[in-house]
Amino acid sequence: MANMVPNESLGLTRRYLQNVEDNSPAAAVIRIHAWVITAADTDIIDMSGNTVQAFAALTDVAEATNTGYASQSFDGADITIDVNDANNRIDISYSDLTFTSVSAGDDWTHITVSYDASGSDTDANTEVLHVLDFVVSPNGGDITVDFPAVCYRISQA
Numbered sequence: 139m140a141n142m143v144p145n146e147s148l149g150l151t152r153r154y155l156q157n158v159e160d161n162s163p164a165a166a167v168i169r170i171h172a173w174v175i176t177a178a179d180t181d182i183i184d185m186s187g188n189t190v191q192a193f194a195a196l197t198d199v200a201e202a203t204n205t206g207y208a209s210q211s212f213d214g215a216d217i218t219i220d221v222n223d224a225n226n227r228i229d230i231s232y233s234d235l236t237f238t239s240v241s242a243g244d245d246w247t248h249i250t251v252s253y254d255a256s257g258s259d260t261d262a263n264t265e266v267l268h269v270l271d272f273v274v275s276p277n278g279g280d281i282t283v284d285f286p287a288v289c290y291r292i293s294q295a
Contacts, residue, residue, distance in 0.1 A: 142183055142269045151267045152219070152228055152292055154253035159214035165257030167211040169264055170235055170283065172202040172272070173248040182269055190252055190261040193269075204276050205241035211254070227293035232285040240276040248272050249283060 158166045171190065175182075177198035185192055194201055201209075216233035232251070251268040254260075268290065274281055 141271055142179060150253075150265070151290060152230070154255075154265070154267065155217050155219060155230055157255065158253070159217045159219060161214055163255055166253070166255050167213050167257050168217070168232075168267075169209050169211050169250075169252045169254050169259065171209045171250045171252065172204075172207060172237070172244075172246045173250060173269075174200050174202060174244050175247045175269075188265045190250070190264045190266060193250065193266050194261065200244075202244045202246050202276075204243040206239045206278075207237060207276070209259070210235050210237060211257075211259070225293075227291055229288045230290040230292075231287060232289050234285055235283045237281040237283075239278060240281050241278050242276055245275045246272055246281075251289075 154166075155168070157163065158168055169190070175198065177196050181196055182193070182199070185196060193199060212233065212235060216235075218231040220229045220231075222229060249270050249272040250266050251270065252264045252266045254264040256263060272283065
């Protein structure tokens with residue numbers, strides 16, 4: 139399985155990340171969830187609805203249930219948006235993120251990066267932006283998501 143962007147998220151990602159960076163709406167955050175996924179890529183890319191709730195309802199998709207695991211969030215201070223006019227693209231970066239003291243149990247296969255406009259942590263209102271490969275076997279220690287220098291690039295076709 140590859141890193142993916144659901145079809146319904148294409149084009150929205152930059153706007154949503156800018157909302158978080160601009161603190162507008164004030165409560166907007168990005169949420170990171172850990173998943174155990176064996177579903178086909180096309181099931182995810184073509185899913186109906188774009189929420190964490192719809193994502194979790196897909197066959198062969200389940201949120202991790204390890205002791206010590208909880209979804210994480212970050213705000214505008216953890217996002218960098220670089221509009222690169224010379225190369226006709228926008229590069230987006232995230233700060234690294236740590237899940238603390240996650241016990242053995244589910245082996246994670248993916249994380250999602252999602253937009254929560256209200257900051258309420260309500261799956262029905264949080265929109266999935268990216269599904270990223272993230273294979274790890276929790277063992278009681280910390281798990282750090284080491285995002286690459288450019289996490290997401292939007293460019294001219």
